[in-house]
Amino acid sequence: xxxxxxxxxxxxxxxxxxxxxxxxxxxxxxxxxxxxxxxxxxxxxxxxxxxxxxxxxxxxxxxxxxxxxxxxxxxxxxxxxxxxxxxxxxxxxxxxxxxxxxxxxxxxxxxxxxxxxxxxxxxxxxxxxxxxxxxxxxxxxxxxxxxxxxxxxxxxxxxxxxxxxxxxxxxxxxxxxxxxxxxxxxxxxxxxxxxxxxxxxxxxxxxxxxxxxxxxxxxxxxxxx
Amino acid sequence: xxxxxxxxxxxxxxxxxxxxxxxxxxxxxxxxxxxxxxxxxxxxxxxxxxxxxxxxxxxxxxxxxxxxxxxxxxxxxxxxxxxxxxxxxxxxxxxxxxxxxxxxxxxxxxxxxxxxxxxxxxxxxxxxxxxxxxxxxxxxxxxxxxxxxxxxxxxxxxxxxxxxxxxxxxxxxxxxxxxxxxxxxxxxxxxxxxxxxxxxxxxxxxxxxxxxxxxxxxxxxxxxxxxxxxxxxxxxxxxxxxxxxxxxxxx
Numbered sequence: 001x002x003x004x005x006x007x008x009x010x011x012x013x014x015x016x017x018x019x020x021x022x023x024x025x026x027x028x029x030x031x032x033x034x035x036x037x038x039x040x041x042x043x044x045x046x047x048x049x050x051x052x053x054x055x056x057x058x059x060x061x062x063x064x065x066x067x068x069x070x071x072x073x074x075x076x077x078x079x080x081x082x083x084x085x086x087x088x089x090x091x092x093x094x095x096x097x098x099x100x101x102x103x104x105x106x107x108x109x110x111x112x113x114x115x116x117x118x119x120x121x122x123x124x125x126x127x128x129x130x131x132x133x134x135x136x137x138x139x140x141x142x143x144x145x146x147x148x149x150x151x152x153x154x155x156x157x158x159x160x161x162x163x164x165x166x167x168x169x170x171x172x173x174x175x176x177x178x179x180x181x182x183x184x185x186x187x188x189x190x191x192x193x194x195x196x197x198x199x200x201x202x203x204x205x206x207x208x209x210x211x212x213x214x215x216x217x218x219x220x221x222x223x224x225x
Numbered sequence: 226x227x228x229x230x231x232x233x234x235x236x237x238x239x240x241x242x243x244x245x246x247x248x249x250x251x252x253x254x255x256x257x258x259x260x261x262x263x264x265x266x267x268x269x270x271x272x273x274x275x276x277x278x279x280x281x282x283x284x285x286x287x288x289x290x291x292x293x294x295x296x297x298x299x300x301x302x303x304x305x306x307x308x309x310x311x312x313x314x315x316x317x318x319x320x321x322x323x324x325x326x327x328x329x330x331x332x333x334x335x336x337x338x339x340x341x342x343x344x345x346x347x348x349x350x351x352x353x354x355x356x357x358x359x360x361x362x363x364x365x366x367x368x369x370x371x372x373x374x375x376x377x378x379x380x381x382x383x384x385x386x387x388x389x390x391x392x393x394x395x396x397x398x399x400x401x402x403x404x405x406x407x408x409x410x411x412x413x414x415x416x417x418x419x420x421x422x423x424x425x426x427x428x429x430x431x432x433x434x435x436x437x438x439x440x441x442x443x444x445x446x447x448x449x450x451x452x453x454x455x456x457x458x459x460x461x462x463x464x465x466x467x468x469x470x471x472x473x474x475x476x
Contacts, residue, residue, distance in 0.1 A: 027355065045467070062329040090273060093435035119319075121315065121317055121319045122319055122321065124315070124319070125315060125320075125378075126284055126321075127282065127308065128280060128308055128312070128315075128382070129308065129332065129333035129337060129381070129382075129387070130283070130304075130305045130306070130308040130309045130338075131305070131332075131336065131337055132305055135336055139332060139336065140321055143323050144321075144322070144323055147323060223323070
């Protein structure tokens with residue numbers, strides 16, 4: 001009887017379904033991070049320009065994502081805009097939209113920070129060696145900026161993977177939702193099913209996020225200067 | 226070297242301003258091959274700016290800088306070329322923190338001068354040996370002391386085989402016990418006949434290394450004389466006043 005709970009994991013196609021759910025989770029996070037990095041890099045560059053109104057708008061945009069919970073953003077887009085615009089925005093599309101915009105805001109801040117913290121003297125020192133503009137970017141500016149940004153960006157990626165669990169609430173079937181379905185079906189036969197299913201999901205999240213977190217720690221240690 | 230045979234660098238009527246503020250007003254100076262010029266003067270007198278004009282880090286408004294049959298004060302100068310011949314070392318060393326010592330030194334020779342790695346590496350190692358830091362070649366800058374970083378910065382500039390070296394207050398950020406190790410390297414270069422322009426606040430060093438002392442104040446050259454004459458009987462009152470500041474026994 002003790003082991004009946006764990007059997008739920010392997011009944012029928014449950015195991016594959018959970019992994020499929022994890023794939024949805026990773027897909028939402030991965031696509032959002034890619035879009036977020038592209039948009040965020042542009043925003044970060046814009047924020048280093050000397051335009052007050054532009055800075056103010058982008059700053060407000062960042063704060064909007066920091067202050068308002070992501071769940072509220074998901075609800076506003078999915079349940080608010082869909083009827084308002086008369087179109088049905090699919091849950092997964094909503095999730096990718098909101099997560100991309102959030103990612104862009106945060107990456108924008110990381111890029112701005114990375115660029116602003118580069119000392120002007122580093123450039124002069126490269127110029128004094130006869131390096132041209134493109135060489136200055138390639139050998140001095142970009143490598144240093146990327147080193148400064150990477151830990152923060154990886155950190156953001158882990159936060160995004162974890163936060164995707166919220167999309168259950170707008171009806172996206174990802175790993176947590178599939179876990180719930182499996183439990184609902186199996187719990188009568190095996191009362192400990194929820195322990196084993198959620199325990200397994202726990203391990204899945206850990207397996208995705210832990211390497212990222214290690215990578216960020218290593219990058220930080222290796223490149224501190 | 227008071228009467229150098231060959232003029233390497235000739236500056237005439239150099240003018241430089243930041244906005245409305247004039248920083249250099251009519252600077253005239255001839256630098257002979259192998260000559261060591263030490264530039265002294267109070268803070269903000271324009272001495273660092275003057276050095277920075279010579280390798281194009283600061284654009285100038287008027288005047289001429291003759292070097293290798295070109296005028297470096299003109300807007301169309303290819304400074305990437307010029308900077309390979311006029312090396313510069315800064316106050317804050319500015320080694321590239323993401324590269325090891327040897328990578329720092331080889332960046333210019335390999336990427337700018339497109340030299341072969343073997344040959345450049347051999348020269349880099351010889352230079353490191355000379356400043357006593359060959360065993361640190363694979364270290365990162367953060368693992369070095371200030372004095373070591375500054376010696377590496379000098380090697381990095383030397384490895385380009387420059388004809389002229391500019392030193393901009395290279396010991397000003399160092400702890401006192403590290404000043405000597407850096408000054409000794411520069412003194413060694415002087416003995417080998419390197420042409421140098423040195424901005425410094427180390428008076429003892431200025432006296433022993435300089436062939437001529439250039440004293441600047443408020444963007445102008447007030448006095449050019451031999452170290453002996455400058456430190457014993459400067460011809461201008463301003464220079465005398467400046468030297469008094471360094472005489473703590475008169476406090």
